[in-house]
Amino acid sequence: MIGNFPFIAVIILIGLGVYSLLFKKNLIKIAIGLTLIESGVNLFLIALGFRKGAVAPIYTQAPEGVKMVLPTPQALCLTSIVIGVATTALILSIVMVIYQKYGTINTDEIRRLRG
Amino acid sequence: MNSILLHAPALIIALPLLAAFITPILGRFNRKTISWLATCVLGLTLLLTIFVARQVLTHGPIVYVFGATETGLTLPFGYTMPIRIIFQIDAMGIFMGLITSLVAFLAAIYSISYMEQHTGLDKYYTLLLLLATSMFGMELTGDIFNFFVFFEIASISSVALIAFRSTISGEPAEAGLKYMVVSSISALMVLFAIGLFYGQYDALNMATIASVMQFTQLDKIALILLVTVLAMKAGSVPMHMWTPDAYSEAPAAITMILVAASQASLYALFRIVFSIYNVTLNTVTVGWILIILGVLSMFIGVTMAIIQKDIKRLMAYHSISQTGYMLLGVGVGLAVLTNPVALESFGIKAMEGGIFHIINNALYKGLLFLTAGAIFLRTDTRDLNKMGGLAHNMTYTTIFYIIGAAAIAGIPPFNGFASKLIIYESVYRFNPLLAIIAMLVSVLTLASFVKVFHSAFLGPRLEQYKSVQEVPKSMIIAMAVLSCLIVFFGLFPNLIVKYIVHPAVMALINQAHYTATILGGI
Numbered sequence: 036m037i038g039n040f041p042f043i044a045v046i047i048l049i050g051l052g053v054y055s056l057l058f059k060k061n062l063i064k065i066a067i068g069l070t071l072i073e074s075g076v077n078l079f080l081i082a083l084g085f086r087k088g089a090v091a092p093i094y095t096q097a098p099e100g101v102k103m104v105l106p107t108p109q110a111l112c113l114t115s116i117v118i119g120v121a122t123t124a125l126i127l128s129i130v131m132v133i134y135q136k137y138g139t140i141n142t143d144e145i146r147r148l149r150g
Numbered sequence: 151m152n153s154i155l156l157h158a159p160a161l162i163i164a165l166p167l168l169a170a171f172i173t174p175i176l177g178r179f180n181r182k183t184i185s186w187l188a189t190c191v192l193g194l195t196l197l198l199t200i201f202v203a204r205q206v207l208t209h210g211p212i213v214y215v216f217g218a219t220e221t222g223l224t225l226p227f228g229y230t231m232p233i234r235i236i237f238q239i240d241a242m243g244i245f246m247g248l249i250t251s252l253v254a255f256l257a258a259i260y261s262i263s264y265m266e267q268h269t270g271l272d273k274y275y276t277l278l279l280l281l282a283t284s285m286f287g288m289e290l291t292g293d294i295f296n297f298f299v300f301f302e303i304a305s306i307s308s309v310a311l312i313a314f315r316s317t318i319s320g321e322p323a324e325a326g327l328k329y330m331v332v333s334s335i336s337a338l339m340v341l342f343a344i345g346l347f348y349g350q351y352d353a354l355n356m357a358t359i360a361s362v363m364q365f366t367q368l369d370k371i372a373l374i375l376l377v378t379v380l381a382m383k384a385g386s387v388p389m390h391m392w393t394p395d396a397y398s399e400a401p402a403a404i405t406m407i408l409v410a411a412s413q414a415s416l417y418a419l420f421r422i423v424f425s426i427y428n429v430t431l432n433t434v435t436v437g438w439i440l441i442i443l444g445v446l447s448m449f450i451g452v453t454m455a456i457i458q459k460d461i462k463r464l465m466a467y468h469s470i471s472q473t474g475y476m477l478l479g480v481g482v483g484l485a486v487l488t489n490p491v492a493l494e495s496f497g498i499k500a501m502e503g504g505i506f507h508i509i510n511n512a513l514y515k516g517l518l519f520l521t522a523g524a525i526f527l528r529t530d531t532r533d534l535n536k537m538g539g540l541a542h543n544m545t546y547t548t549i550f551y552i553i554g555a556a557a558i559a560g561i562p563p564f565n566g567f568a569s570k571l572i573i574y575e576s577v578y579r580f581n582p583l584l585a586i587i588a589m590l591v592s593v594l595t596l597a598s599f600v601k602v603f604h605s606a607f608l609g610p611r612l613e614q615y616k617s618v619q620e621v622p623k624s625m626i627i628a629m630a631v632l633s634c635l636i637v638f639f640g641l642f643p644n645l646i647v648k649y650i651v652h653p654a655v656m657a658l659i660n661q662a663h664y665t666a667t668i669l670g671g672i
Binding site: 049056062065069072073076079080083107108111114115118121122125126129130132133135136137145147148 | 295298299302305306309310313316319320321323324325326327330331334335337338341342344345348349354394395398399
């Protein structure tokens, strides 16, 4: 049971992210929601590679006969974090442009495109 | 020379990527040359793609292993599972690659004149080349995590391009934000599904996952996530809310590439359903899901299009409706996948129609968006009520528009007719009602394009457009090439179906062949 805690945290993080995407009107909060989902997915990847009592996967440094954690999910996660930084930066810069042009970041008032 | 051409699959990605980061440096010295550099590089990429396509279609699928001693060595040191990043190019992948390279090349030609007056051109071309690179990556890769990376690059660069004009008004930024939120969620859900695959099968290579696919409960969750988000990125109803905004606010040349980019997502959807899951899933249910998504997209797309007053928004709703045809054709093929008799008699035909429609749609939709861009360049408006009498001054644009509109409405002898006829014929044998809906949608499409033709081109010369001129040469060339291809595809559909489309369909259906290219044992 205790081993499943990371996965429960993943569900909570993604759930919170989806909640703020669906119900928040503030664009910054929507950006935060996306970051929460991203953290959830990253935590999921890391939790997949976890093994109890294992060491970091560095062959030259590892002591004899000790298990290592799986390195691939960590590599995947690192890539995903880097991409996430770019995404977040782009969203926030677009929010800045929207604030300049519309004078608000409330989604109810930013509705020039419709129909 | 031969040793370079051996690396053609990698060069298709590497050339535009390299050029993307050369353009800002070059732009500091000479503004004029960057558009030509981008065009030349994309032209070269087109040639490389045609070369690879010839090889794939004559000798079978190509495998390119990055970092291996030999490019075709998928399993070094007697491993049973590939560990390197592999490009796996079969007939379906290179079919999409051809569309991408053609569309990107023509968009670059068109942009030479269209974007001339804009500032920040170096960034524009960097993003355009990055978008092309990422689409190639999505279509050629055989590694699902690699697919995710290219998927994210595609969304980031296309968002920046949609919001490119946001220095003038706020709407492009608004459209860009919508697309960004949609594509971030899609990409994260794709990554989550990749995690589910990796957790179960310890593999990221699509062929390896396909060979050990169990269709457990987790795989079902992954399937739901992937189908939903990829259909959303392809702009299918009911997840289409970003499409009209993004397509209408982006510069015309970019809209043309965005159409191809959403088709790349559609391709990924087909690849995952056919190559990874194939017969392990309940093909009838998933096939019907695709069919229902397709019919809804066709119908809602076209009915929303009829009432639009903005020319590019109208065309954007039509591209939702055209995506429906592809989903319908391929969905029928998937629904009868486990029934060899039905698959042979009409399933393959339906899929040929759906896949053929992808390239046809890229051509005529691209042409229509380019004519809309030409009108916008000269009249500075997208509102149909303010236009009129443009046929007097813009003869070529009018002719190109007629060709594009006739093709999308499915009038012979243009290419839209060829693929739609295949879809009608085969879908009628599956379920007559679906074929009737498809024909009705086609009629409504014609109605709305007649409306555009009437309000934009016909009528007396308007006072404010007296001095309107024909668009510059580079834009005419891009539109003329597309028109010629449309007429050619319409006149010789059998040739195209036989040599390009049929191998692509067989590559999708035949999962065993897909896995065997990587894991051996043909």
